Amino acid sequence: MATHLHSVPLAQDDVAPAPVHINVEAVTKVFSREHAEPVHALGPVSFSLRRKEFFSVVGPSGCGKSTLLDVIAGLSAPSDGVIEFEGKRVNGQVPDGVAVVFQEDASFPWLSVFDNAAFGARRAGLAETEVRERVDHALAFMGLARFADAYPAQLSGGMRQRVCIARAMVMRPRLMLLDEPFGALDQQTRLLMGEETLKLWRETESTIMLITHSIDEAVMLSDRVGTMSARPGTFIDIVETGWSRERGSETALDPRFGALQSQIWGKLRGESLKTLGERS
Numbered sequence: 001m002a003t004h005l006h007s008v009p010l011a012q013d014d015v016a017p018a019p020v021h022i023n024v025e026a027v028t029k030v031f032s033r034e035h036a037e038p039v040h041a042l043g044p045v046s047f048s049l050r051r052k053e054f055f056s057v058v059g060p061s062g063c064g065k066s067t068l069l070d071v072i073a074g075l076s077a078p079s080d081g082v083i084e085f086e087g088k089r090v091n092g093q094v095p096d097g098v099a100v101v102f103q104e105d106a107s108f109p110w111l112s113v114f115d116n117a118a119f120g121a122r123r124a125g126l127a128e129t130e131v132r133e134r135v136d137h138a139l140a141f142m143g144l145a146r147f148a149d150a151y152p153a154q155l156s157g158g159m160r161q162r163v164c165i166a167r168a169m170v171m172r173p174r175l176m177l178l179d180e181p182f183g184a185l186d187q188q189t190r191l192l193m194g195e196e197t198l199k200l201w202r203e204t205e206s207t208i209m210l211i212t213h214s215i216d217e218a219v220m221l222s223d224r225v226g227t228m229s230a231r232p233g234t235f236i237d238i239v240e241t242g243w244s245r246e247r248g249s250e251t252a253l254d255p256r257f258g259a260l261q262s263q264i265w266g267k268l269r270g271e272s273l274k275t276l277g278e279r280s
């Protein structure tokens with residue numbers, strides 16, 4: 001059967017479920033504002049991520065995706081509810097073992113690529129020989145070895161974003177939180193960065209939570225895709241893709257790819273319309 005030529009193997013059924021890595025229980029976030037109504041940005045939302053899972057989140061603009069990522073990262077405290085990372089409560093501080101990559105280029109223009117990538121590890125007090133070893137590996141992995149002495153201004157947007165991912169990788173995180181990291185990149189670079197991220201995920205065996213506006217990207221990369229409602233965001237659907245770990249852009253050729261896309265768009269469309277209606 002022709003379609004099977006491109007089929008991506010399903011994950012093994014007999015593999016024991018991985019343990020819970022992150023648990024989010026009834027989390028809400030309300031922003032209070034001076035001289036204005038508070039904004040109920042998120043929740044209550046409950047879900048958990050398995051160790052080594054690749055989980056993507058899609059949702060209408062302004063539904064609370066970044067807010068969710070920020071509270072999981074410990075960058076802001078939830079108004080209510082509990083987040084646990086590896087069984088310990090996250091309490092307004094980025095836990096050890098967690099790294100965050102944002103959409104905006106967060107490279108430091110005054111530091112070389114090498115020093116940018118080394119920044120977090122040096123700040124954490126790692127020995128310089130260890131830092132050098134890790135940075136060399138991360139830069140080689142991200143295809144930046146030749147640019148170690150260059151400065152961000154000499155690089156393209158995609159390369160600068162790779163520097164930020166290398167910086168996160170150097171910390172050997174067990175959980176990576178990626179907030180639309182490829183949003184500002186052109187389509188081809190974005191596809192390549194998706195493949196790099198899969199390679200990174202396999203090599204580091206970290207759990208990844210990715211926020212994206214692209215349904216295709218979410219379906220291609222993830223074990224599960226969560227769709228959020230309009231603000232205040234909660235999960236209205238979480239689908240399992242069933243891809244094996246050894247996947248890449250060829251998942252787009254799998255006959256199930258389109259069905260997954262349609263299921264997610266079916267849910268997202270209504271929520272996006274609500275958001276548009278709110279604005280008009």
Ligand SMILES: Nc1ncnc2c1ncn2[C@@H]1O[C@H](COP(=O)(O)OP(=O)(O)OP(=O)(O)O)[C@@H](O)[C@H]1O
Nearest residue numbers: 031039041059060061062063064065066067068231
């Ligand atoms: N510090 C803040 N103070 C007040 N309101 C805020 C604050 N941060 C976010 N919000 C509001 O909370 C809501 C959710 O914002 P958030 O950035 O999490 O959405 P998002 O889903 O990531 O959006 P987008 O897809 O457009 O990036 C929005 O209405 C936003 O205006």
